[in-house]
Amino acid sequence: MSLLFKNLRVHQVFGANTDVGKTLLTSALVRASAALKNEVFYLKPVSTGPMSDADDEHVKRFAGAYKDAVRTRCLFRYDDPVSPHLAAQMSADRKGEKTAIFPTDSTFVTSVANHIRQCASESRKSAHMYVETAGGVHSPTLSGTTQLDAYRPLRLPCILVGDSKLGGISSTIASFEALALRGYTVDAILLFKDSYYKNYEYLTPYFAERGIRVDSFSTPPPRHEDIDANFKVTEAFYAEMVLEDTKEGGIYDLVKHLDAYHEKRLDELASMPQRTLDTVWWPFVQHGLNNEPQNVNVIDSAWGDYFTVFNGHHTPRPTSSHSVLEPQFDGSASWWTQALGHGHPALALAAARAAGRYGHVMFPQATHAPALRLSERLVRDGPGQGWAARAFLSDDGSTGMEIALKMALRTFAASRPERPREWMKELGVLGLKGSYHGDTIGAMDACEDTGVYTCEWHHARGFWFDPPTVGIRKGRTVVALPGAMGGDEASTGSLVQTYDIQSRLDTPLAALYREHIERTLHKLSDARLATLVLEPLVMGAGGMIFVDPLFQRVLVDVARKLLEVPVIFDEVFVGLHRLGLKTTSEVLGVYPDISVHAKILTGGLVPLAATLANSKVFKAFWSREKKDALLHGHSYSAHAVGCEVANETLDILERMERAGQWDEAKAAWAANEQSGTVIWSLWAPSFVDMLSRTPGVKEAMTMGTVLAINLEDHEAGYESHSAQMVLSSLAQAVGSIESGTSAAPGGGPFSVHFRTLGNVAYFMTSLNTPDATIREVEDRIWAALNSKTLN
Template sequence: MSLLFKNLRIHQVFGANTDVGKTIFTTALVRASASIQDAVFYLKPVSTGPMQDADDEHIKQFAGKHRGKVQASCLFRYSDPVSPHLAARLDAQRKGQEVSVPSDQSFVNSVAKHVQSCASRLSSYAHMYVETAGGIHSPTLSGTTQVDSYRPLFLPTILIGDSKLGGISSTISSYESLLLRGYIVDCIMLFRDEYYRNWEYLIPYFAEKGIHVATVDPPPPRLDDVRHNWASTENYYDTIVPSSRDGSIFDTVTHLDTCHTRRLDDLHSMPRRTLESIWWPFVQHGLVKEEKDVAVIDSASGDFFSIYKGHSMQPESIPSSPSTDSMLELQFDGSASWWTQTLGHSNASLALAAAKAAGRYGHVMFPRATHLPALHLAERLVHHGPGKGWATRAYFSDDGSTAMEVAIKMALRAYSVRNGGRLDSAMRKNLGILGLKGSYHGDTIGAMDACEEGVYTCEWHDAKGYWFDPPSIGIRNGEVHITLPSAVAAETTSGSEDIQAQSLSWAYNVAERLKTPLADVYRTFIRRTLQRLRESGQPPLAALIIEPLVMGAGGMIFVDPLFQRVIIDVAREDSTADRPNHSAEWSGLPVIFDEVFVGLYRLGMESCGPLLGVNPDISVNAKILTGGVVPLAVTLASDSIFQAFLSENKTEALLHGHSYTAHAVGCEVANETLRIVESIKQSDDWNVARQAWDASCTSEDPAAIWSLWEPEFVHRLSTQPSVKEVMSLGTVLVIKFEDGRGYTSDAAERLLLPIKDCIPRGADGAQNQPFGIHFRTLGNVAYFMTSLNTSLETVRRIQDRLSEALGPS
């Protein structure tokens, strides 16, 4: 809900501490603005203490001769002169237990609505100042510190420095706290105290960082006599805000105006500059020719982008006419920023974790070395996370594609060592991969070669292996269906390509379904196909790679888990090599789980192994691992895979790596991400969602089938005439539309185009800010996913938008 208006320049005033002069400086800025502009708005969101001491009353009293232009307001007022979080609790207790303390969301919504109301009354250019309470980390009504509570508004900031003893430290610390959360700090102001002289240090300190610093003499002591005190204070303001309109305060007002103009100019020019200099991934530039088609993301917070829309407005509305609409609008990040978001954008805990590691290590060499962030992460993933019970080693790399290259190298070496006597050098170079059609493991060449040729491959692509056309699961007309490839359907008694499942939970009960005739059909079909490949003289298949449960980039295909379990079982049937010496060692083909997309609770479960009833020999995790803050990936391996590289010969080691292996910043962020995820698993929203899908579903079940998307909504969506089928697990919702052109289809984009727009104000509930929905499509498939901590309220609002766009069933 970040706010930016062409004709209303807004700045938020934070203090480095309590009693640093926030109200004095804000009053001076208000007076200076009022002498220049036709209107000035002042907002004190929270006020505590007696009315006569209220800051908004001080503004009204000392607004000067232009006070008629000044509109001062307060939203939440409490009589107790204590911290806002305590004052709100005491007030609620006095009024009765049924009165609750405003949440962060309702608090920020109230501020946003007031700002928008002020903007709607504009007839010309105006200024606005929003003054916080206490220091930057003083609590707001809910107890959240101000610097975090106000962050969704993303208002440019004025920091009032501390001119007293210890003020140098508190000012710099406050500035750094603001920077860690992404705030734009346009100015620092403080008193020119002649005893401590903090300003002498802080002016050059911040000048090196390009930050404007303004100083004024401190106010006179407060006098007991009310009239004398008023006269003394009024004279002080006349001195620092003279009628001649010169001096530090007026220079600051001019500087703030310049900052506002510069920000608007940057945002407005970014589309043109981007089209001239950037080459996007997965974008046909020949189809993006107009500036209005470029999404300019000014900031992001929680589940939302803040999108600049000024460049898409009609040109005649830009130059000079007053604009009462924000130049920014909210868009829900419907793809979780290419599946990376875990805890939403600009998460303060993750930013602090990154800063901690950057400050302690930067980046340090990793071969034959170790550091705590990497060691803690490896131990967590191997012993307590997705590798629990089977993995013994964690290999770090930079992204999912690279981690898959590592996994393939591991598997091919292990196979070659096990079958060394049967493989000549030519055969080793042509070892193949067994997988599924629609697989995608990344865009590096080796990862491409592990998939059949498709839209993502390139000139050097050399597909090596064989890929089964997999059965899939989808919900159609409220019923769960298993769709069989024609070759598999021909092996069944009925010959039908469509099987209606008893329920979603039954479809994912692999242990029970292994006893069904369909499991025998799968097993026979896979064995016969592999036998035919061997007899045809095709180069040996050396590893099985699967994306468990959902194949993401290949079209969000929800693969029948029974088929994946059976293909793993068949791949591990060892008919060509000596049996391993120990039962813990792999047999047949080493099995790789590519869990870059599905792993770490994207589907509501940490790993898909417990649901499939088998563990891999190698697995890959990325994406969610670092919460969308920095790239990092990990390849987990069993001991028998590790042993294939263990010798006293250097050349037999895993000679792979990159400069930023086990990057300390990434490892520390991953540790913090996983720590927070552990608490989300027990959250009320997750418990409510689990219960909605299955009353017996608990957080203790590692293979539970549930979703943050409501079951009634998913089933209702599946009955829409334009919808072919729907599926949902965990955070993921996938809609497949009736259009046979696949990846080249524009059906999903065309049918859902209305949801990109922001709902007109007021149409989406009095307490909620409107938002559009940013989403990605894969031809005739549209997918949506949330962060792990997206609120159920937000999910419901997205469901409503989707229902509205697709019409009644």
């Protein structure tokens, strides 16, 4: 991930095109840095073509009197003077390597990162480093991935060399925007002063308005065919550009500007913890327990499954030769939102595409392509397939649930026109203890009064069953019954068999559930229950509670039969493949009347929620009176950016599914089971089995991307700190600084950011998290558990 050192200022040099003078200007920077008494490192990660034309050789040749202070390196060199991806392929073909192109993006970026770390460790004083890319910003690397995406995990601060030729204004601006779109920071733009096109005259004020410095330099002399003559004129060009006698102005001002930006970045990161404590009010955090700078997790950037975090405010602080930034695995998938990892370029492009086309446009009685396409696919091909008729687009999960409750209550009321309006004011919901549907008042009122997520205005409206739960204990899948049903454990076979609802519907346990639910509901005949609200399969915020799906299925059947109420599935957390399922109806075998989707819907990039409803619910609002409409909306309803990103996310997920992205994980969990099982996890079955047998672990449970570890704790509950304490070592970066070997992009030590729910620790991956990353995180969790003496 990103690297930042106190003693080594690093800049990556990109070009707006090929042949724009990257190497000439980088050579001048190297020479000026050395003239200012700095150690200087130059890295050309990939070089193609003969050694006589190699950029690293040019930099060394024209370092002037400072050759001893300049160290150059090329990591991957190929003889063919073609694009790096073709050079790598041609080299592989000659070696008979027909099945793959080497190195991979991971190997490539780790090699670059390791070299930068090595230079930082070797530097004994203030040092500068320049990493020069090949061609334009989108030129392919060895694997064929464009440079912008291949180098992005490192997110080094950039220098962009603009194009001074015909068309160069456009290519320079386009290159800058491509860098910005992927989260790079451009500290300076350099280009030559072509006397005819004068691109610099246009680009200087253009970028000045955007706070970007532009430096322009005299055009280099034409290349001589005679080697000695060419050396003399080139050396004279550098001598005139790098005034070594005065060491002032021109290129030196640029070097000092880059140094100042480096120091500014260090100062900004160091100041952020205290500034945050002085100004910010965090959600779900007790500030009285987290009021020291070391409690602030300063996130400098994010890529894939990792944050890049500042460690300079921790004890012990990193030395000057160690990076003050380090990778941190995002173990909660950023509160369950991430589907495809952070900084996904396709999602960023989708957001920019819609922002540029629409900005934001109001939605009532209007339509736009992103919202219409999203609504159609959610209803017809997505989670609403087979039952939904309409999609209502809002902003977040809590809002989506408020809308769902309004829909359900109106549907219930419309089916009982004989009831007076005052009777309707006391309607309540039927649900499960431990449920959570959001932090808005209406969503809170649809949950029991637990005293944790509620507030002074909270008024619990309804009845909540204590549900039986599923867990893996000592290697066995068991269903734990609540006290009202005997409090025993029931063995239901394997995990796959437990979620085979159709085969369990005629079992004694199903009969027990049915009798218990019917008896309870008969006692609640005057409770005015108007809707059944469920978090299907897993209740997230309540403690990652895996509810027995058989109980939920029987509850739906009985509620519809006895109460004749609409059913809401809150799939904000569990839907769209989070549990390995497009929709939980695949397991429960029954459709809701209303369902709510968010989080993964946009890949975690922007807020958006969709509330789906069947035709009966929609018709409950249909009339000739405005007052009968669903009078619920927000200024940003059906936000075009969110809709476009959601469509892009669903496109990617569909491609992943067709390509068999999760087939290996499915096969691991389906061993010795009937084919076609829908229950699987990205977490290894052997690992989960070991967890369930670990002393101090009450049970472990997993589905899809989710792993939950329930620790033995006599004071179990949301306010318990047991899970946080037991796994506290995960917050420490572990790995080899010297080798840089780890699952994190770019290698090196990494920590694990995780959240707990009392005595329950949970971890979550994205849907495209590499196997190697998951296996290494599993090792870290295992080591943390076994480093403590569990009670």
